[in-house]
Structure formats: structure tokens, C-alpha cells
Amino acid sequence: MIHGSCACGRIQYKTQAQPLAVTFCHCITCQRVAGGPFLPFVGFPTSAIEWTQQPDMWQAGDIAERGYCKQCGSAISMRYFHEADRIGLTLGTLVGAQHALPPVGAHIYLKDKAPYFTLSNDGAERFDEFSPGFRDQIEQWKADQQKE
Numbered sequence: 001m002i003h004g005s006c007a008c009g010r011i012q013y014k015t016q017a018q019p020l021a022v023t024f025c026h027c028i029t030c031q032r033v034a035g036g037p038f039l040p041f042v043g044f045p046t047s048a049i050e051w052t053q054q055p056d057m058w059q060a061g062d063i064a065e066r067g068y069c070k071q072c073g074s075a076i077s078m079r080y081f082h083e084a085d086r087i088g089l090t091l092g093t094l095v096g097a098q099h100a101l102p103p104v105g106a107h108i109y110l111k112d113k114a115p116y117f118t119l120s121n122d123g124a125e126r127f128d129e130f131s132p133g134f135r136d137q138i139e140q141w142k143a144d145q146q147k148e
């Protein structure tokens with residue numbers, strides 16, 4: 001069982017699902033949201049997450065929505081609209097489950113990397129933006145949206 005919480009405890013989640021890939025996003029929006037150099041996410045099947053309270057939502061763009069707690073400001077989640085059953089949860093909201101995580105799989109949006117932050121040699125894949133495969137999925141989703 002993995003569970004997590006925002007800073008004030010208003011929004012909590014739990015899941016029996018195994019964590020999927022860990023991705024650190026260095027984009028400008030994630031820096032602003034994190035108040036730091038990047039935002040780390042771990043993926044889960046969306047349907048496998050049980051919430052005590054759904055996160056509040058906002059969108060920085062048209063491809064994804066971001067979950068947060070409006071009471072304490074914690075960044076909690078990110079979900080891309082083209083992925084029907086996958087959500088990224090911020091590593092900082094996990095409670096005592098860090099041992100269950102796979103190693104960092106990828107650093108994305110390194111073109112925006114904070115100049116004051118030095119990336120360690122952790123063996124993860126590195127991308128200037130999204131990985132090419134993920135970018136293709138988003139482009140395909142956008143093309144499908146326009147047809148409707």
C-alpha cells in the first residue's frame with residue numbers, strides 16, 4: 001500500500017498499484033509550482049488511486065491538468081489528457097513509500113533546467129523536451145481533437 005498527503009492533510013490518497021516510471025520535469029511551470037528546480041513525478045494507473053478528497057485542478061496549457069491543494073498550495077498531481085488511465089503524483093506527497101519507487105527513469109524539459117541546479121549522474125534518460133515517443137502521442141492526440 002502506498003499513500004500520500006498534501007502538506008495540510010486535506011487531500012490524501014492511497015493505492016495498491018505498483019508505481020510506474022519516475023520522471024523529473026524541469027520545465028518552467030514545474031519550477032514555479034515546485035518553488036524549486038524541478039518537480040518529480042511517479043506514474044500510477046489513474047483508476048487505481050483512491051482519494052479522500054479530489055485535488056483542486058488548474059491547467060497551465062491545453063494538454064494536461066495539474067492537481068493541487070487550494071488550502072496549503074501543495075502540488076499533488078499531473079494528468080495528460082491523451083493518457084486515459086495514467087496520473088503522475090508528486091514524489092514529495094508520498095508518505096513513507098519512497099523505498100517502493102523505481103529509480104529515476106527520465107529527466108525531461110532540460111532545455112529549461114535551472115542554471116543554479118547541477119544534475120547528478122543518476123543514469124536516467126535525459127531529454128530537452130518530452131521524449132520523442134511521448135511528443136508523438138501528444139501530437140496524435142491534438143490531431144484527433146481537431147477532427148472532432
Ligand SMILES: [Zn+2]
Pocket residue numbers: 006007008009010011069070071072073074
Ligand atoms: Zn493541503
Ligand SMILES: [Zn+2]
Pocket residue numbers: 025026027028029030031039109
Ligand atoms: Zn514540467
